[in-house]
Structures are given as structure tokens and as C-alpha cells.
Amino acid sequence: MKKTVLTLGVSALVAAAVFAQEFNPSSSALGELSTNANVEASANQESVSENADDKTLSAQEISKSIEEVDGIKVFANILKNSSDKVKDVDSDSGVTVLAPIDAIADTEKIVQNISDYIVPEKLTKENLETKSSVQTLSGKTLPVEVKDSAILINNVEVASLADSSDDKVSVLRLANNFSEEASLVLAK
Incomplete structure (x- = not known):
């Protein structure tokens, strides 16, 4: 057994x-x-x-990171299709996109001056309020002003700050396009 x-x-x-x-x-x-x-x-x-x-961002990388931000689809599409007009952005802190909201975005003006809407620095509401101007990717200096708790960049009100899908890219939704009158300020 x-x-x-x-x-x-x-x-x-x-x-x-x-x-x-x-x-x-x-x-x-x-x-x-x-x-x-x-x-x-x-x-x-x-x-x-x-x-x-890598501190360099291309227009394609920037457009991809902002394509899901509400209210700026027109701008994101223009940027995506303008990569040949926008040089790569080299910045330690990131990039800020100054994007007119879809309801008022003037495609022709934006296409002609796309580099005027990109700042090679990541801006927040707090650091923007302390600035007197910002330098764009095109080399133009845009005046920054705070009036009655509204922030104006080149006489255009910042409607809101939005989050992008990339922490290197900040989005400031503009309540208007940069106008011809504002362009005169740019030239000074």
C-alpha cells in the first residue's frame, strides 16, 4: 500500500x-x-x-497641443497649416499662443501675421500682469496693460487663459484680432 x-x-x-x-x-x-x-x-x-x-517646439507641435482647446479651433488650424511660416521656438519656459476666439478670428489677418500671435515664453495670468510688454516670435514688442482687472495685449483684451495638452504651451484666448490700428502700435 x-x-x-x-x-x-x-x-x-x-x-x-x-x-x-x-x-x-x-x-x-x-x-x-x-x-x-x-x-x-x-x-x-x-x-x-x-x-x-529639448527646448525647441515646432509649429506642428504647438498646433497639436492646442487643437483640443475650446474656442480656438480656427487659430489651431491656421497654425497647423502655417508651419512653413513659423520658425521653431526655442524657449526654456515654453510658449504662449495668443489666439483670437473662433467667433471673431480673421483668418486672413492671422495667416499674414501668424508669428505675431506666438510668444516664446510661457505666460501665466500672474506673470503677465507684472509685464509692460511681451516680445513675439516675429520680433515685435506688444504692450501689456491691466485696466479694471482686464488684461490687454496690444489693446486687445485677453478673454481667458486655457490649458493645452502640453505643459510647455500656454494659451491666451483673445477677445479680438490684432487690428490695423493695433498693428501701428506694433511698428513703433
Whole structure:
């Protein structure tokens, strides 16, 4: 009886080992999976490091990060299609897009002066209120003024500050386009 129990026990152990081998990867396969995971993790970390060090944003990257911001779809589309007119932005802090809201966006004016609507610096409401002017990507200096809690950039009211999908890009929704009259201020 003891011999039979022992034989059954050994048979059960052998069967369990065979079963486990069929449904679990071999140790060499586990090693291979582990190596592949390490290589992928290392590549992802290098990619994140490169992006953290990369301070340059292209028009395509900027337009992609603002395309989901409510109320500025017209501007985002113009920027996306104007990448040949907008040079890459090199900035430590990021970029601010001065985007007229869709209801009043003048496509022709924006297309002609697209670089006037991009500031190579990430602006917040707080740091904007302390500035007397901002420099655009085109090199123009736009006056900044605070009147009765409203912020005006080049005599155009900032309707709101919006979040983009990229923390390097800030969006200021403008209540109007920069006008011909305002363009005279730009030229001074």
C-alpha cells in the first residue's frame, strides 16, 4: 500500500511538473522577456530625457497641443497649416499662443501675421500682469496693460487663459484680432 501511494505521489509530481512546463514560459524565455522589458524601459527613459532637454517646439507641435482647446479651433488650424511660416521656438519656459476666439478670428489677418500671435515664453495670468510688454516670435514688442482687472495685449483684451495638452504651451484666448490700428502700435 505504501508503495502504491508513493508511486501515485511521484506520478502526480511528475504530471504537475509537465503541466507547469506546458503553461509557463521556460526560464530562458523569461530571461528574454525580462531583457526586452529592460531595453524598452531604457529606450522610453532616454526618450523622456531627450524631450526634457529639448527646448525647441515646432509649429506642428504647438498646433497639436492646442487643437483640443475650446474656442480656438480656427487659430489651431491656421497654425497647423502655417508651419512653413513659423520658425521653431526655442524657449526654456515654453510658449504662449495668443489666439483670437473662433467667433471673431480673421483668418486672413492671422495667416499674414501668424508669428505675431506666438510668444516664446510661457505666460501665466500672474506673470503677465507684472509685464509692460511681451516680445513675439516675429520680433515685435506688444504692450501689456491691466485696466479694471482686464488684461490687454496690444489693446486687445485677453478673454481667458486655457490649458493645452502640453505643459510647455500656454494659451491666451483673445477677445479680438490684432487690428490695423493695433498693428501701428506694433511698428513703433
